[in-house]
Amino acid sequence: MIVPDPNNFQGDVKTAHRKEDWMLAKQIHPYGDGNYRILGLADMAQAIVSNRQHRANQDVSLHVLEIMESILRSANAGRRIELKYSCARPEPMRADLPFGILE
Numbered sequence: 546m547i548v549p550d551p552n553n554f555q556g557d558v559k560t561a562h563r564k565e566d567w568m569l570a571k572q573i574h575p576y577g578d579g580n581y582r583i584l585g586l587a588d589m590a591q592a593i594v595s596n597r598q599h600r601a602n603q604d605v606s607l608h609v610l611e612i613m614e615s616i617l618r619s620a621n622a623g624r625r626i627e628l629k630y631s632c633a634r635p636e637p638m639r640a641d642l643p644f645g646i647l648e
Contacts, residue, residue, distance in 0.1 A: 546558070546559070546560050546561075547559040547560075547567070557569055557570070558570040558572075585600065585601065587638075588600060588638050589601055591638055591639075592635070592636075597635065597636050598633070598635045598636070599635060600635050602632075602635070604630075604632035604633070605632050605635065607630050607632070608628075608630050608631060608632040611628055611629065611630050612628065615628060
């Protein structure tokens, strides 16, 4: 996976199963084309108000941390690392809201 610098909010996300098969990931989210740093907080606020789990919850955070650490451990060991933790994927923000409006 190739991802752009998250501090610049520009660039393509690409994935591949093999080194030569890079494919451009399609951007399908309405807020995916600009500098929306506040979007994570907006999602958290909407999740709390609508009584759903937000993306910054402890289960997702632990899973992401384990993935980041396992990438480094796997590269150093030259082998696959089995993950211990998983998490349920939180429901996405509603996509039918008017641009810039949260309910």
